[in-house]
Amino acid sequence: MNEIRIHHIGYLVKNIEKSIELFRDMGYDVEFETVYDEWRDVDICFLVKDSYRIELVAPRSKSSAVGELRKKIGNSPYHICYIVDDLDKAIAKFSEFHYVIWQDAHEAVALNGRRVAFMISGQVGMIELLENTVKSDV
Numbered sequence: 361m362n363e364i365r366i367h368h369i370g371y372l373v374k375n376i377e378k379s380i381e382l383f384r385d386m387g388y389d390v391e392f393e394t395v396y397d398e399w400r401d402v403d404i405c406f407l408v409k410d411s412y413r414i415e416l417v418a419p420r421s422k423s424s425a426v427g428e429l430r431k432k433i434g435n436s437p438y439h440i441c442y443i444v445d446d447l448d449k450a451i452a453k454f455s456e457f458h459y460v461i462w463q464d465a466h467e468a469v470a471l472n473g474r475r476v477a478f479m480i481s482g483q484v485g486m487i488e489l490l491e492n493t494v495k496s497d498v
């Protein structure tokens with residue numbers, strides 16, 4: 361597999377504004393203003409500190425893609441996101457490692473339309489794969 365790099369750690373939170381303030385108190389800076397991801401029904405905000413990036417994810421409703429998960433695990437880190445050169449090849453490779461698709465590939469509004477896919481393993485938990493560049497129809 362081509363080299364993969366960590367892009368961010370995803371945190372589930374109940375209240376995104378309160379969470380942003382707490383992370384700011386710890387020295388994090390907001391990288392991008394909060395955006396609403398209609399596809400997943402979540403609010404998302406990226407924050408950075410030193411060489412680390414975190415993604416705060418707050419479900420807007422119980423029917424959100426992560427609404428039940430947040431209810432189950434509470435406010436908590438829940439995935440690591442890796443940058444990959446080719447999303448489809450990375451999905452196939454991680455499938456060989458016994459990961460299964462949790463959420464199909466789609467364009468992520470909070471990541472400038474780059475495609476992402478979520479996969480899960482019973483042994484390690486959830487990962488997000490982020491394609492390095494936007495796919496073009498050209």
